Amino acid sequence: MSTVTVTINGQTVDVPVNTTVLEAAKQIGIDIPKLCHLKDLNEIGACRICVVEVEGRRNLPASCVLPVEEGMVVKTHSKRVLEARRMNVQLMLSVHPQDCLKCVRNQNCQLQALTHDLGVREGFPVDYDPTPLDQGAVIHRDPNKCILCRRCVTTCEQVQGVTILGALERGIETVISPAWHGSLGDVSCTFCGQCVQACPVGAIYERNDTQIVWDMLNSEDYVVVQVAPAVRTALGEEFGLPAGTDVTGKMVTALRRLGFNKVFDTNFTADVTIMEEGHELLDRIGKQELPLLTSCSPGWIRFVEEQYPQLTKHLSTCKSPQQMFGALAKTYLAKEEKVDPKVIKTVSIMPCTAKKYEAERPEMKDSGFRDVDAVLTTRELALLMKQAGVQLDRLPEEEYDAPMGMSSGAAVLFGQSGGVMEAALRTLLAAYPERVKLVQNDGVSQVLIDGEQVEVKVVSGLSQARQVLEDIANGKNTAQFIEIMACPGGCINGGGQPTVMDPELRQDVIAKRRSAIKDLDKAAAIAGSHENPAVQRLYETFLDHPLSSKSHHLLHTQYKPKVQDPVKNSHYDHTGTGAN
Amino acid sequence: MCQSSVLNTDSLSKIDAIVEKYRGAPGALIPVLHAVQAEFGYLSQDVQARVAECLNIPAVKVSGVVSFYHFFTDKAKGRFEVGICMGTACYVRGAAEIVREFEKHLGIKMGETTKDQKFTLSSTRCIGACGLAPVVTVNDDVYGKLTVDKVKDLVQSYREK
Numbered sequence: 001m002s003t004v005t006v007t008i009n010g011q012t013v014d015v016p017v018n019t020t021v022l023e024a025a026k027q028i029g030i031d032i033p034k035l036c037h038l039k040d041l042n043e044i045g046a047c048r049i050c051v052v053e054v055e056g057r058r059n060l061p062a063s064c065v066l067p068v069e070e071g072m073v074v075k076t077h078s079k080r081v082l083e084a085r086r087m088n089v090q091l092m093l094s095v096h097p098q099d100c101l102k103c104v105r106n107q108n109c110q111l112q113a114l115t116h117d118l119g120v121r122e123g124f125p126v127d128y129d130p131t132p133l134d135q136g137a138v139i140h141r142d143p144n145k146c147i148l149c150r151r152c153v154t155t156c157e158q159v160q161g162v163t164i165l166g167a168l169e170r171g172i173e174t175v176i177s178p179a180w181h182g183s184l185g186d187v188s189c190t191f192c193g194q195c196v197q198a199c200p201v202g203a204i205y206e207r208n209d210t211q212i213v214w215d216m217l218n219s220e221d222y223v224v225v226q227v228a229p230a231v232r233t234a235l236g237e238e239f240g241l242p243a244g245t246d247v248t249g250k251m252v253t254a255l256r257r258l259g260f261n262k263v264f265d266t267n268f269t270a271d272v273t274i275m276e277e278g279h280e281l282l283d284r285i286g287k288q289e290l291p292l293l294t295s296c297s298p299g300w301i302r303f304v305e306e307q308y309p310q311l312t313k314h315l316s317t318c319k320s321p322q323q324m325f326g327a328l329a330k331t332y333l334a335k336e337e338k339v340d341p342k343v344i345k346t347v348s349i350m351p352c353t354a355k356k357y358e359a360e361r362p363e364m365k366d367s368g369f370r371d372v373d374a375v376l377t378t379r380e381l382a383l384l385m386k387q388a389g390v391q392l393d394r395l396p397e398e399e400y401d402a403p404m405g406m407s408s409g410a411a412v413l414f415g416q417s418g419g420v421m422e423a424a425l426r427t428l429l430a431a432y433p434e435r436v437k438l439v440q441n442d443g444v445s446q447v448l449i450d451g452e453q454v455e456v457k458v459v460s461g462l463s464q465a466r467q468v469l470e471d472i473a474n475g476k477n478t479a480q481f482i483e484i485m486a487c488p489g490g491c492i493n494g495g496g497q498p499t500v501m502d503p504e505l506r507q508d509v510i511a512k513r514r515s516a517i518k519d520l521d522k523a524a525a526i527a528g529s530h531e532n533p534a535v536q537r538l539y540e541t542f543l544d545h546p547l548s549s550k551s552h553h554l555l556h557t558q559y560k561p562k563v564q565d566p567v568k569n570s571h572y573d574h575t576g577t578g579a580n
Numbered sequence: 581m582c583q584s585s586v587l588n589t590d591s592l593s594k595i596d597a598i599v600e601k602y603r604g605a606p607g608a609l610i611p612v613l614h615a616v617q618a619e620f621g622y623l624s625q626d627v628q629a630r631v632a633e634c635l636n637i638p639a640v641k642v643s644g645v646v647s648f649y650h651f652f653t654d655k656a657k658g659r660f661e662v663g664i665c666m667g668t669a670c671y672v673r674g675a676a677e678i679v680r681e682f683e684k685h686l687g688i689k690m691g692e693t694t695k696d697q698k699f700t701l702s703s704t705r706c707i708g709a710c711g712l713a714p715v716v717t718v719n720d721d722v723y724g725k726l727t728v729d730k731v732k733d734l735v736q737s738y739r740e741k
């Protein structure tokens with residue numbers, strides 16, 4: 001590959017042709033600040049923070065979109081550059097609310113950090129026409145905070161392939177919004193929350209439900225909490241612990257001290273999900289329409305319902321572990337603990353923003369009570385703990401309560417992409433050695449069920465999910481059982497997880513969360529869901545057997561095609577040309 | 581074939597026919613929107629949604645283009661579009677008072693349309709008839725050297741059309 005030699009701040013560096021000045025500088029340890037840049041995804045030179053001085057040029061070009069040229073001489077932090085950078089920040093601040101202290105992203109905001117680092121202490125008069133907030137769904141938007149970096153737009157379009165956010169109007173009136181200045185609640189938003197993760201400031205965030213939970217904890221109700229698998233290897237980040245620290249035991253202690261009557265584990269119902277979904281697969285082979293698509297991820301469910309309603313029949317009828325937990329808490333647990341289900345309140349801690357929406361789905365009340373009463377994201381749990389003075393790393397480690405706190409290693413794998421598949425196969429192979437056989441073990445891709453070859457597949461991120469659905473619609477799909485998670489990499493990278501402020505560190509943080517999940521599986525005393533004695537007891541004393549009528553009543557649902565609202569329509573091809 | 585819409589079948593087939601003409605052409609959206617606006621007079625949300633669906637592009641992209649270009653409008657225009665020239669010559673000869681008078685007699689503000697869909701009040705840039713300032717156009721008719729006291733009769737004459 002041919003290289004180019006450039007001089008940056010007096011140092012020469014050889015880099016491949018087409019490298020940007022931003023990247024070249026990084027290679028020699030120079031960090032050029034930026035706000036709109038997401039590597040390989042959003043390189044548009046919009047924020048003008050990464051401007052540099054290039055010898056022989058009159059203007060200050062944006063280094064994120066400036067390819068190196070032979071002999072180029074660049075200054076990245078000269079007086080002129082710093083003055084321009086400061087002025088660009090001052091201009092942003094002149095149309096930005098000055099309420100950092102009360103902002104959801106206070107101390108976790110790239111604009112705030114940049115303002116501080118550049119030493120911007122004064123600025124232009126603040127003058128903008130306030131735009132109303134969008135509070136019509138579980139994800140809220142504050143367009144006033146928006147700096148028009150387009151990171152959410154690109155993420156929604158390129159990573160998730162949903163494309164409900166875009167730029168409307170022009171010039172100073174530009175606003176990032178769903179079509180026609182609508183609310184996220186009016187469009188086909190999946191509430192995956194990847195836009196929340198992409199936002200450098202406090203312009204998109206989840207609905208704050210912490211007060212609801214405080215009110216429950218201060219009431220006479222019997223409040224039980226469940227914690228999703230991916231939370232335990234990410235929560236520590238909110239308390240300054242290194243990424244990938246498993247805080248399960250300390251978190252359980254903290255939740256108990258917060259006043260929850262019982263501290264349970266969503267992993268328990270992840271095991272139940274495997275029992276139900278595994279049997280659903282066995283049941284569907286040769287009978288019903290395949291492929292069977294997993295149904296744990298509510299953002300994914302909404303994506304199918306909104307964009308491919310004709311394919312909802314492929315979705316597993318299993319409710320997600322969160323909803324199964326709620327239904328069992330208000331029936332099985334009520335019976336076990338002899339508590340009136342009326343006074344049981346279920347709170348879940350989820351790495352997910354879409355779980356808030358899922359809990360509010362009107363059909364999710366098969367026990368006669370709403371399955372899940374409140375959902376907090378990992379971030380909100382951290383807030384709750386901080387408000388209660390919890391010093392997470394100094395707490396002793398305690399165990400989850402029985403009976404809905406016991407789980408297998410397979411269950412914790414639900415926290416990352418591929419985990420549901422791994423858990424399902426682990427149980428099917430072990431529990432039904434006669435019926436289910438592994439054909440090919442490299443990457444676990446094929447099994448034989450009742451002599452029929454079953455190809456399995458794992459997909460995460462809605463862009464990839466769309467491809468799967470397109471393949472099914474066009475008859476090109478070859479797999480019979482497909483695990484799909486809305487967020488790339490699965491729940492460890494969920495929209496409700498701790499925000500990684502520097503986008504360049506994000507993939508590394510997610511990899512550490514993932515590896516901690518895998519370690520938890522390896523360390524688990526029980527490997528497979530079917531071996532979980534608490535789950536065995538649930539079936540013996542309450543549910544009877546997987547897919548029993550009681551299971552069907554409480555733990556399953558029917559995802560049906562909805563009537564399409566044309567205004568919500570956002571189905572499109574990926575060529576983006578409008579030609580098809 | 582596009583599937584769903586709240587528009588009536590006549591409107592639907594008009595949009596479909598326009599889209600069909602441009603199908604396959606790169607950058608079809610803007611010419612389609614021009615043609616559809618020429619047909620309907622404006623681009624309502626329903627019309628935009630239909631265009632998005634037929635062209636198979638996200639609704640927010642259509643909404644973005646329609647709101648970006650000033651030529652496109654998402655609001656219904658009245659049968660008579662009153663254009664008041666706000667160029668320098670007209671302005672110094674009293675265009676602002678003329679605007680107030682129209683607003684009074686039509687009961688709407690600048691940029692709005694009367695409930696009966698008969699009148700839309702809009703401002704225009706210089707139309708090059710400075711010698712006649714202040715100038716007002718109603719669709720293709722031009723009224724020069726307009727005075728405040730003539731506005732009432734002018735409005736009335738179009739009401740009766």
